[in-house]
Amino acid sequence: MGETSRDRQREATRQRLYEAALGIFRRDGFRDARVDDITLVAGVSRTAFYFHFPTKEDVLTELIRRTEAPIAVAVSELHPDAELPTVLETVTDWLTRTWQDERALIVDTMAIGLRVESATSPEANPNGLRAQLAARFERAVQNGVLHDAQRPAALADLYLLNCMSAMASWAQGEGRGLIEALQLANQLFLNGARRRLG
DSSP states (O other): OOOOHHHHHHHHHHHHHHHHHHHHHHHHOTTTOOHHHHHHHHTOOHHHHHHHOSSHHHHHHHHHHHHHHHHHHHHHTSOTTOOHHHHHHHHHHHHHHHHTTOHHHHHHHHHHHHHHHHTSOGGGSTTSHHHHHHHHHHHHHHTTSBOSSSOHHHHHHHHHHHHHHHHHHHHTTOSSOHHHHHHHHHHHHHHHHBOOOO
8 A cells, every 4th residue: 555645745744843843943942942933834733743743852853763874874884894993984974974064953862862762772773873883893892803891782882972972062062073073982982992902
């Protein structure tokens, strides 16, 4: 059974609300954004907003889902034997490309992302970024590149927390550009997680 015109209309409304909400969040800040302003810009009712997004947080959860998906695909498409620095550089490049112009949304989005992700395991979304990174870290542990003191899933979470911390610092105007902040997070992660030989 194909998509109906009603399905297309519903998806178009959801997309208008999503875009309007992000615009209002950028303009007013997430906490100060009002649903009435979002629906006014989108040209729909409050009921329509709550049908598609039960809370304002759900808009940012959707943003996370949409921005994470291409990063997970990029990691999955790397050669299975890609060196760990190459994997992390891929994540860094995509994060920078995705978030460079979203400074106003980073801190609130990361806070919501932490809450949502902490309630799920990487196995819950085998194609997600956490699962893709866990698989890469598993291979690095097996090859003796990383310590085996932490499960690969925990290493993936630690790495992503490093990235979130770097992004939040950048969003608050601290020091470096986004790419430099993420590259430093990569170095710190690798220096702490690498197996010391000898």
